[in-house]
Amino acid sequence: MSRGRRISRVKMVLPTKQVAEKYFREWESHTLHHTPGVFPKLTARNLFGRDELFSLEIGCGTGEYLNAQAAAHPERLFLGVEISRRAIYYAVNQAAARQLQNILYLKADFKLLYPLFAPDSLEDVYMIFPDPNYGGAKKLKNRIFKPDFLDLMAAVLSLQGAIEVVTDQELFLYDMLEIAEADRRFAKPHEERFLQGFSPPEKTRFQTAWEKFNRPVFRFLLNKVRQSPYIPE
């Protein structure tokens, strides 16, 4: 089954009005592209009403990883960004069922959110099985982990804040490592070039699927070690 079809098999269950108000925001691509300034900046103050750092998952799918993080760390704040309505509704309904108080889900294209981030606002960032976007130059344009992504992270992560990347795609892993290793604003906290295996308290939908085929899982961490003032558009 393709990566996309795994999500299309998730039943679409609309969150109730009350649940949506508490856990869900939707920022539409056309407006984000043309007039991003109509949306609030992505700060913990604007999202959660608190002056703190928050943690971000990019492409959070059905939310298993982020909901588990939020449940395990009630003192911290979590934002999940996901473009699939079906997947994010599932994540939102699960957050409500668990009565989480420290999480919000944003339906948006992450690549259009760059101008809305604020310097030094993120504690850490998770990319759990990001799409490799294989299939030609047109698809590759949608890949998130590129040098401009690290430019963004160098500005918006707090110093020593971490990016965690997990993938089952070996060639994609090497592409990302090459970009990361060339960027002196980041350093890996592990001696190995990358780590093998990933054992979160709750596995994501994609991890459960890949493990049925005995596919290896690769992981690496990057800590921000130098500040950059520049937020790319």
Ligand SMILES: C[S@@+](CC[C@H](N)C(=O)[O-])C[C@H]1O[C@@H](n2cnc3c(N)ncnc32)[C@H](O)[C@@H]1O
């Ligand atoms: C392979 S899935 C992994 C989902 C989840 N992290 C998991 O492990 O089950 C990649 C996810 O990234 C989302 N995604 C891809 N590009 C995105 C973008 N530009 N903005 C937001 N989400 C995106 C997809 O919709 C998909 O749910």
